Amino acid sequence: MSSAAGAESGSAGPGDSAAGGLLKLFEAHRLTPTQRRIAHCLVRRAADAPFLSSVEVAELAGVSQPSVTRFAVALGFDGYPALRRYLREVPAPAAPEAPGGKPGGNEYQQAVQAEIENLKHLAAALADPGPVVRAGALLARSRPLPVLGLRAAGAQARGFAYFAAKVHPDVRLLDEGGTMLADRIDAAVRAGASALLCFALPRHPREVVEALARARGAGLTVVTVADSAFAPVAAHSDLLLPAAVGTGLAFDTACGPMLLGRALLEAMCDELPDAQARLEEFDTQAAARGLFVE
Template identity: 85%
Template sequence: MSEGPAARLQQLFDGHRLTPTQRRIAHCMVRRAADVPFLSSVELAELAGVSQPSVTRFAVALGFDGYPALRRHLREVAPVEARAAEEAGAAYNEYQQAVEAEIENLRHLAGVLADPRPVERAGRLLAGSRPLPVLGLRAAAAQAYGFAYFAAKVHPDVRLLDEGGTMLADRIDAAARAGASALLCFALPRYPREVLDALEHARGAGLTVVTVADSAFAPVAKASDLLLPAAVGTGLAFDTACAPMLLGRVLLEAMCDGLPDAQARLEEFDTRAAARGLFVE
């Protein structure tokens, strides 16, 4: 499977110690991977919310003479089919373009999952945590709820944390006192400050933080022990999150592999649901 533009950018940044400003530029480039080879340094600076000289220093930090050299490199490594798709994109309306962008995000996720070890490690961590707190605020609340809904069918104690406020730290502390060893977080743009605070608090309480975010350069990366990236779409007024949702389901599968009684719990639920007439067949 050929790598998508986001995957190639991730590889370009690997091994470099980036400043917070440079990480912000890298994060912006990953989110706009298909557009970056065609952006000027001024346009990229505006998108990332930094100064134009910061973009130049970022390119030099990656080993290039300047931003033009970085852009030439990105254009050279872009495969022919990617450039053709970019040109063909003009034939799509804005709704179709959003769908095509999500398809590319899913292709990128498939490429990331070619190495299953991070997800398998995350599955073991989640399966072994009793209870298992699942955090997601604002834009990520739906992702956290969906994971927690299905996880509760196989995991004995799942605790959904989808509301912020002063009680959030208390609920994390309660989970840690009850024996939790890990916390799963879904973090999507725009990132609430209290999510970062909550993750730092969770680590301070001894929990291993597993985070699903839209990029390895997301602000929550520094407060996560294991970050699993899944890009969001940015072509519409509000971001689309098909890849993070699918990654959540993949994590559920990996967690089930670490729960020896998962299948028995599912069968027990199905039996109870049939007895109650819970679903219309």
């Protein structure tokens, strides 16, 4: 989560300091979208938060009163009264600062800054390119190449599959769950697949865990891009590449996993001898068809 707007004057007031304390509390836990909505409400009303009842918080956030109680429990408290006592008794730290010593800005700016930090961590991890290079080789050799991503991870899987299909001869996107998912994995194995690429982001669907267990049981090597090395899919992955997601807004942001997926594409292209020829052929056809507006 991130603090509300109001830090433009160049100095943090009491409300900003209170917001900073709430941010530290909330960022230590993974919250559901409903819980993040409550957290956003409390950050915006940071100065009043220690004095609001659970009913008042529910009304302000547009959620039910039991949701506020579950929110407090998710933070490790016995209930909302315990959370309110905590907010009254614990002094709030100063609001986070942006580079240059200025306050961290509004919640949107802080969400961007958090993603920048995630990308810095990813850049540091990629100082050792070995895991990505190995993953690229595994994906390049698999014919066909199934690419799995459900729910929140569906966009990442579709983006990877769209570009991969320009250089890989047989990419099969698996972005829909249900009873057909296992059938499509089995069909890929029968067609000769040797590896499966999975994008797994929170909240992690049970179907993805089950699908990876089936894929490994069928002999596929599973390469997974996930938000953490401790994600539920880790136990069913042969090679897991972590890239943190941003949690500062009501819904996660996934710049890190997207960029890591593009790095995997690059590594896969390096292993496909005809990748450049395929790209040039596509460009020629696209020009002939007037496919793009330049």
